[in-house]
Amino acid sequence: MTLALHRHGPDGVPLVLLHGFPLDARMWDDVVAELPGLPVVTVDAPGFGASPRPDDVARAVGRSAEPALETYADAVAAALHEAGVDRAVVAGLSMGGYAVLALAERHRGLLAGVGLLDTKATADDDAARANRLTVAAAAESAGAAAVAPMLTQVLGATTQAERPEVVERMRSWLAAAPPVGIAWAQRAMAARPDRLFTLEDLAVPALVLRGAEDGSAPQEAASTMSAALTDAEVVVVPRAGHMSAVEAPGPVAAALRGLYERCAQGSVG
Template identity: 70%
Template sequence: MSALLAMTRHGPADGLPLVLLHAFPLDQTMWDGVLAELGDVPVCTLDAPGFGSSPPPRAVAESLGRALAPSLETYADAVAATLHDAGVSRAVVAGLSMGGYAVLALAERHRDLLAGVGLLDTRAEADDAAARANRLKVAELAAGPTGSGAVASMLTTVLGETTLQSRPDVVERLRAALAAAPPTGIQWGQVAMAERPNRLHVLPDLMVPALVLRGAEDKGSPQAAAEAMAERLGDVEVVVVPRAGHMSALEAPAEVAAALRRLYERCG
């Protein structure tokens, strides 16, 4: 099976593309609200290994000649291979949460691909022991009878308080997405994220325009983590989206799209 990930092009066919990498445990449809604001920008959205329409993680790793153990390095290599196959040698790449971890891995492994980077509701540091243990527990649950139910509790932790209290449509959309999350993808993603290294060191010499964005109500990616990345980047805009949590692209798509557009224009 091919290592190529499922990719969808949006907007104009020509021009430097903006590539968007989704959060765990969703798929590329997470970006639909953002895409509605970026109709004049060439955008590519991709599904991570084991999510959406992409091949299973094992098949991706085998096709790339990489070890089968879950890793964000494999994800980054697959993104690079997919874009190369599509004729994309340079792109502005932005990712939210797990997608941001993949952008950091791309910055370490495929720097020539990057014309700009967007790090949304993410962090460059590795997990601490407690967070790592929790990820591995969720992975174990997803591999058993619990399946997709292993991530059901994320509903109240990744959405901001404003969304939970006043945006029932967003709450229900995420509830449905969590219930539909593929157990294989959940297991792979949690182990890959648990094993990721600290990548703050890749940022100081990343000489491209950058965006660091977080929802003001994001409990998982605090302001200190955003500032740690921003202070190591040169040409960076820092954005805090009010009344949004960890899933800022779902909760405030217009604001996230506006920030991504500014990043894209800085890379032109």
């Protein structure tokens, strides 16, 4: 097994959803519930959920053990191919969006459409890169405690003030985050290059979405990506932060359904 896939709904060209850091495919559960009748596949990243350890994933796709989003992208493509999927609408949130960009660079033929949610196409600056490496090292010594401070960073102010059940769910997910996955993913994200160029000739329908209260992926990042794309819909979800799919699953699901339907009109298969 390269990566764990979770199928929902009927057969057909799927909407593939890639989760944010440091969660797993459960992040999408409320969104999937809002997409009845759509073929959806959620994926666990290397070292998260039911997927193998990152070293095993790298070995399975013939890459070195060095943490890299390219490994993640190759593994997504391989897992889908193993499942009989050679064409899909692929959307990712945050880290999942970085993987979508790597897919656009390395496995463009797979993509019938793309969704870039609460993410950005640029590389980290020096400070962000250094922080990721610090968190990676902390995860190896202190476990999931290394990501506990993310709680107030990934949830919008409205969610923190008005949605205690979402806050507690996120707190529990962060506390259960796997140290091996945390360390690998942080190092992989720290090493990622600028991939804005991959969008400039990506001739498929696209969705660029962000929570209005997302301080990690600002509007400037969304605008830069949408300007590079040839067929992009831009959606800003009010009263949501960086984890828009967890904080506002209804509006996010509606936007993803809209993306899928646009792809279907252009012969999604």
